[in-house]
Amino acid sequence: MRLTSLLPDGEPNCLVLKVRQMLIMLDCGLGQEQLYAMPVREGGLTEDHKDNSHNATPTGSTTDNATAGSKRKLQETDIRQDWASFLKASSTQFPTKKMARGPNSLQSHSSKTDSATTGTTSSGSTSTANGTIQAAGSNAPSKSMATREYMFKLPDFSGVDLKAIDVVLISNYNHILALPYLTEYTDFQGRIFATEPTIEFGRQLMIEFVTFFGTSVTSSPHEIIDRKELVARAGAGLYPAYTHADIKACIDKIQPVRFREHISLFGSLKLTAHSAGYCLGSSNWLIQIGTENIAYVSSSSTQGNLHPDLFDGTLLENASTVVATDLCPRGSFTYNTGVNLVCQSIASTIARKGNVLIPCTITGFLFDLLEDVHLHLNRMGLIGQVQYSFISPVADTALQYSNILAEWMAPRKQEMVYIPEAPLLHGLLLEKEKGIAKHYKSVHGAFSSDLKLPCIVFGGHPSLRSGPMVNLLHMWGNKATNTIVFIEPRMDVVAAMEPYENLAIAQQAVQLDIRLSVDQLVEVMNKYRHPRHILVPMRAIASTLPDGTVELADAKRTTSTSSTRWSVYKVGESVQLGMGSLYESVLLSEELAKGILPQAFGKVSFAPIAGSLSIYNNQMQLKPASVQGRQLLSLYTQRLLLGVMNLPHLLAGLTAIGVTNMDVSESEEKEGKEDKDTGVPEIKVEFELQGQAATIILREKETIVKCDENIRSLLREPILKCFQSF
Template sequence: MRLTSLSPEGEPTCLVLKIRQMLILLDCGLGIEQFYPQPVRKGGLTSLNDPTLEPSSKKRDASVLETQGGPGTTVKGSSSAAPPTKTPRLDRSHQQQQQPQQQQDLRSCWASFLHASAAQRLDTKSKRAAHHPHQPLQETGTATSKPLDIENSSATASNSEEYLFKPPDFTGIDLKAIDVVLISNYHHILALPYLTEYTEFQGRIFATEPTIEFGRQLMTEFVSYFGANVTSTPRDTVPQTSKLVRPKNGLYPAYTFADIKACIDKIQPVRFRENISLYGSLRLTAHSAGYCLGSSNWLIRIGAESLAYISSSSVQVNLHPDLFDGSLLEKAKTVIAADICPPQGSITYDRGINEVCSNIARTIAQKGNVLIPCTITGFVFDMIEDVHLHLGRMGLDHQFQYSFVSPVADTALQYSNILAEWMAPRKQEMVYLPEAPMLHAKLLEQGTANNYKSVHGAFSADLKHPCIVFGGDPTLRSGAMVNLLHMWGNKPNNTIVIIDPRVDQVAALEPYEGLTLSKCICPLDIRLSIDQLVDILRKYKAPRWVLVPSSAAHETDTTQDGSGVVELRDKRRTTSTAMRRWTVYKNGEAVQRGLGELYEAALLSEELARGIFPQSFGGTSFAPVSGSLSIYNNQMQLEPVTGTGRQILALSSKKQLCGSMNLHNLLAGLALLGIEDPVIKECSYGKDNLPEIKVEFELEGQPGTIILRDKETIVRCDEAIRPLLREPILKCFQTL
């Protein structure tokens, strides 16, 4: 077995598992951290490898934006904030006169652009209001400009700018050889269209029904926020036939809505505890992970080998998803744990929700607005209930409104209420009352909550203060939150609440340092911690090998055989024992482990079986078998040997003995050799005092002893008389 991680530490999981002849891809996520270092680049992929382009400084970024119409230049219908672009070198002589510029942090490009954009908005706000006093909010658009003709050193042609992203690094992997893709939840599916639509991947994909539907919604939201032009296709710059491997940068534009549909159509839905048989001996079973609707852990069985894949799991009991199912660990000998809650930086849901509720209540009491950048999925459904209950106790439940702003807000809110079978038992019972299992359905029906595709149009007309706004992109790089921060960011009574544990809070808020609104940073994390994982595994004796990411453990020493001593980062500082061995896997490094089973079952072909004639030995039948072993679709079969030059599996040509030694027959055989009066002793051997019989004799002047035991016969004598004893001993057994 070989396991390789393709995603950076802390990002949504993407692992490649090679077990026997199978190549399995475990999840295919696109991490939030990968959004930060990829600003809008002019000219798409071609500019990345062009030596005539170099990063520009903050001052040059601002001047370029001003010459192109200012940082507030927008394109109608686009919903992405545009960072500054690269500036071309003019000529060789001019380059020599300039001092070489250092590579600046690309996140500062975002900061400089959004700061300049805020200033531009403040300057033009009064002018827009004078001409259009009731004009609705317009979302921040992607700046477009004429591309720069490098060859003529002038801006002449026309080309748009686009976001670029870095999918998992598939370098060194034959994507055409991937047999199966297993998706554990919809947070780990964003990069899947890059695999299915732009590579030679031909395998099968499995996921639960909620994972497929919410994955479709998150992909749609992703393209709406970060797609430079949703009517075009990345195939203009990334050929369909080229593999998704670019050693220099590995950057690609966002896929399209057509790619989403084609990708989703390739996924086969499965249910919890449904057994799937593939390629002969490969069997897959999905078990509830307790993390979100439809989140699953996978039990992978190939022959006698069982492996459990645990990803994004939760043992939180008061949330809406179905509870964590640990039955997959009862027989799994190997466990792969992924996407574990980091030891530091995150807050458990029970402890953090009180802080979130108190900050929201304080803001509402001050007639301020609350911004919660998040996707309309996951524990947000439970947070709405907790927040509404807290505000009700404070007497504030009728003084505000909820707003859900996302291109897929309506679909996500409605779909979540029809998935009762994937929910916790207490939520399932509400369906039979009948009552909507989620509180937001009741709030939408009462008019206390509304959903909107964007901040322009109906949102501006329906807006009431104070309000609590959910939605937008958690990275604060695109979508409704960018606009609302510009509009409400300079009012101290407003608050922004950061709850996504995957977001780099410092990087997300860096462009908004000058805003005076309150900032509540409380990343709520419901994923399994390393302590919880250790406690769960203590209940099951079957797992012998456990693989964890490097964030959950570290190697403290090296043993004589070269293997590292792993120490977990839990409270007990757990280490490997004789019963259970812990192994650390890192990004880009392959971890290998031998299979625990020494034998594997093989089928006999019908033609070979016809020539086998078993012999009975005391109720058990045996027969010698020789043939040619073939392996196809992970299934082994013995066939008759045809032709020459093939590897043959055959038993030894020597006689095989079967049966137990009979003392009377042995004495009769020794008498034929002239041994008339052997000495027979009954004694015991071993710690358990098992019985044995010793037959001592003398043959041709040489002493000898034959020891008879239940499952073995021992002959002790000189080599000169051993051939003489062979015949009487063989007569006591049956030959095979």
């Protein structure tokens, strides 16, 4: 077995597992660290959206009819003025500083990509070292910055024969964004499996990704770049986003599966999805090839008070090898601790009439966080003063779809369907006539007219390089009463806020993480049957001992034992493990089976089988040998013996070949030094034949002949007559 990671630890998963003749890809995530080195761009809007937003006049933008004593009118006036100022400046961007992001920086672009995406520098502007355009003598960047096409780091496909990949297994929607590159721009011909929620939420995240970072928001057409050529030589640089047509074609290729549904492929390959407890439809996979069971544990959670179905550890009971990925980094907030801090920060902001921005995807534990925040605000008496807004190109779809997936939820949430009541709180809030919660595709249009202060806004891309949060930071960032709260665990908060370092908005970083920590992983492994091998990423390792043994970063500093071996995998390095079984099942062809004639030996029947072995699609089959094959088999044909040595028959046979003086003795052969009271009974026959001394030792399960090679052929016949043969 060989495992190779195609993305660095900390990025979404993408691994390749080779077991015997099978090549299996585990997840297909997209690296996004390089986003922090890219210029900030207005909200990921198409040209049509921009035109509509600039042509629209906010209702009630004047205050001629407002009374001096009306606080409500004054508040509305402030909102309209803020919004009018935002619309007027929406074509400008925040200045982007030169940021050194290591090997993933823009310096790895190919020359063809640079020429296609840099754009033309306008008069009076300068080009920074990393290629971003900034207006000289002005805090506002040039409009040519908006023509820059975003580039992304694909998994390093260069060392993998993509045409040979048999199966792709997707564990959850966080590890699916690179899949269209694989299916649409390479020679991949395998099959893809994922649960229904993973497919749908993955599609939504792809649409949001293309809307924010695709070419629909740039002035340069996407099609001028030969993406298939770029992907084919992956590993050397960054690549542009795919298109909406690619998303549809990719999603159509995924086969949906259910939890504990058994899938059989290529004869001996069996796949089973088990609940990972992380998000709706998140799954761990049990891979069975012959007698080998491999458990793939990805983005799992044992948090019991969230809405996804609970973690199913039964896949570990018979697993001989476990591949554990996407673990929680050390020092992260636990959900129970972090959610209290988030609720306190939001409540204090609402109490001072400020707005709260929460950059996140409209999926995952956001649904649970909303319930906690709503309950906390209700206890504080602030619930009547707040409005929840969800802004995303797929906000409507994500919110509605999540509430019809009760069968994928925890038992307590499933029971709410029979009340009947929406399993998740946002379903009830969106139905209320007071409009306490609403969803929007962008910040332009209805959001401006519906806006009420104070407001809690969810949505946008966590990198803050594109999406509605860029627009809202432009609108509300200069007011210290407002707060931006970071909750996404993968986010680099310092890098995300670097272009906005001069804003007065308050910042709160509480990155909620429900993934398994190293301590929880060790606890889970101890709870079930110990596997022989457990593979973990670098973040799970504290140190490597001089003898090569890894020491885990858990509280007990766990190391390998005689029964369980812990190993670490790194990006670009292959880890090889020996398979546990020495035998494989082989099918007999119908033609060969018809020619088998068993012979009875007491209560047991045996039959010799000879044929040519063929292996196709990981399935082994014995077929009748060809003419040349029969000639080869005849060279190796041997008589097979069955039965127990009969001493009288042996003595008679020896007498027949001229042995006269035979010394027969019976004793016990000791099995070991520690147990001297037990032994194996044996009979020893000593004699001379043609002047050569010989000894035959008879035991229950073996016969040993000690003699010179010159007389061995003479002893053959007396011994064979003591057994049955076929």
